[in-house]
Amino acid sequence: MSRIPGRVPTAPPTLADVAELAGVSRQTVSNAVNNPDLLRADTLARVQEAIDDLGYSPNRAARNLRTRSSQLIGLRFTPAQEGTANSMVERFVHSLVETSSAAGYHVLLFPGDPDDPTAGYDDLLRSTAVDAFIATDTYLGNPQAAWLESRRAPFVAFGRPWDNPDAGHPWVDVDGAAGVELATTHLIDSGHTRIAWIGWRKESFIGEDRRAGWTRTMRSRDLPTTGLASRVEESVASGREAAAVLLDEAKPTAFVCASDTLAMGVMHTLTDRGLTVGRDVAVVGFDDSQVAQVVPPGLTSVRQPLEDVAIEVVRALEGLLGHPPVESKGVLLAPELIVRGSSQADGH
Amino acid sequence: MSRIPGRVPTAPPTLADVAELAGVSRQTVSNAVNNPDLLRADTLARVQEAIDDLGYSPNRAARNLRTRSSQLIGLRFTPAQEGTANSMVERFVHSLVETSSAAGYHVLLFPGDPDDPTAGYDDLLRSTAVDAFIATDTYLGNPQAAWLESRRAPFVAFGRPWDNPDAGHPWVDVDGAAGVELATTHLIDSGHTRIAWIGWRKESFIGEDRRAGWTRTMRSRDLPTTGLASRVEESVASGREAAAVLLDEAKPTAFVCASDTLAMGVMHTLTDRGLTVGRDVAVVGFDDSQVAQVVPPGLTSVRQPLEDVAIEVVRALEGLLGHPPVESKGVLLAPELIVRGSSQADGH
């Protein structure tokens, strides 16, 4: 017989049901779940048995109401652009779901308005639907970060606060310049001297950072950079055109690109001209997308350690939401280079 | 001065705060939010003003507790396998987030245990953390669906209940056979007669369905199928080997593949042999992944209408959770063929 007379059979058991069955008070059951150390061993065993018998799980809503926390982390989910090779999001989100789940959090996705980067955040925040946010897409400055900070909303950014070095929020990022340095060094060690760069327009902080990796590596080896660089939009067509122009005017034997998308553009041009990727001209991309992994003969690419990024993000989040909160600073992680056929003479 | 003496200044306003400011009762504010029709116009305006002034949003946890619903939809998020071209998940999830948000639901991601398809569901269900689930990954039968049905958990499946035609749950799927028929017909119309099929092993319901599209189209045109089909694992290497064998033994001039991954394998073989994709041999993939979009010279591929799938899924979900619930049957959507260079003689 259940606590409430007219109880529907399918309604899940409550704390009170367990308490009645175990012959203890509600609070004791609550303690058994949240602070088992407070109970005497035999009491704990008895309560535990009742919990198992009834298949009890604490009601999330009630717990959230009382503790003022939802154990949810908000993530604005914007899709990859069609026609680009960038499939970072999926890998990152998966790692994030895994890691945050282990820390007792779930990931809540909400849609983003491309025109208004802060849309959606406000509502979730005021309704206390999430405990914190993860802000991504910080490639062009970071309006979300500034907005969230002004709202005193807990959040961790994936991406440095490029335009505001004094920003107080925790962030995690990958050292793009170091990644491009790996790529450039790899090409130099393979015997290339005329190495071109195709990146994004100057306004992109990430693009300029990655480009700096190329510039500094070339200079440190006394190799030429003039006329070997190009700044374009993120699209296959842009990469294709840029490669054509560079090949005509600067005769590079290798290309380092700010993204796999641009690298695919280069491959298009090479294919058009009957040049063999890897043997005649080397190409290196960035992000180690699925495209890089499956395209013949394999695209050498800089791979971001997204699994580690997720781990650091969750670590920062736990600090932020802990009692007392632990402020963490920025974390910069090193990427690795995945070498494939596109930068090897034998094509493998 | 706020309702509660020791109130922390940063705590969000509650229904009672709004009620006090507007000079009405809590219930009236609640009605203003949920049933505006019940209020007189001037009262509504007054309450609305108070809501705006305070920046009030209903507390999610409290509402969830009282209404026994969370407005959350659970989605088990399993990542794409490394080394495959399949980037369906991201597109689908994005559409889902958009659509469900419009219907007042948010998407909650939880990790899946590859070995136990039902892991994770149970906890969310018992703690009433989500209102319903969306079950994907139903390629090999559907253990989740059976389990969820036995638990009387509300859910919609993306994928037909292949192994149980009598299943009572709503589902949405894409007609794979029709998609392959489009692809095969396209190749036949382009003049091909020896068209090979590379698909998955017999246990895959989806694989057999897609293969049936090829078989029936070839037969209806009196074209040969014997020796022209191959069943392999989902990997680039498998597709590559299968293509090599088929080229040697059956001399096809075109390939239809069960996935873009396999199609990329075919491209590898063609590249190895110095054959030009599109001009010498045509290739068609399935899923219209990012790979298909960016690889030179573009991979013709069958595109699933994932946006429409998301819409239908949410529609079914709304029926399921409505009062009274409206049972919906299965919905089968038609895919389209995206023609690119890999199936055109001029490469464009």
Next chain:
DNA sequence: TGATGCGTTTGGAACGATCAAGGAGGGTCG
């Protein structure tokens, strides 16, 4: 014996919203 202390358990009061009744005020009708 009674006071003190400690480890364990308990009952009452929130958390902030909605549900289910009920009441004030005005109009209509017999």
Next chain:
DNA sequence: CGACCCTCCTTGATCGTTCCAAACGCATCA
């Protein structure tokens, strides 16, 4: 004039959990 209805709004109870302070049993000690 009173009964009745309708509209609009209010009051009290409730959802299931955790926080808080107090009480319990039991042992120790003066």
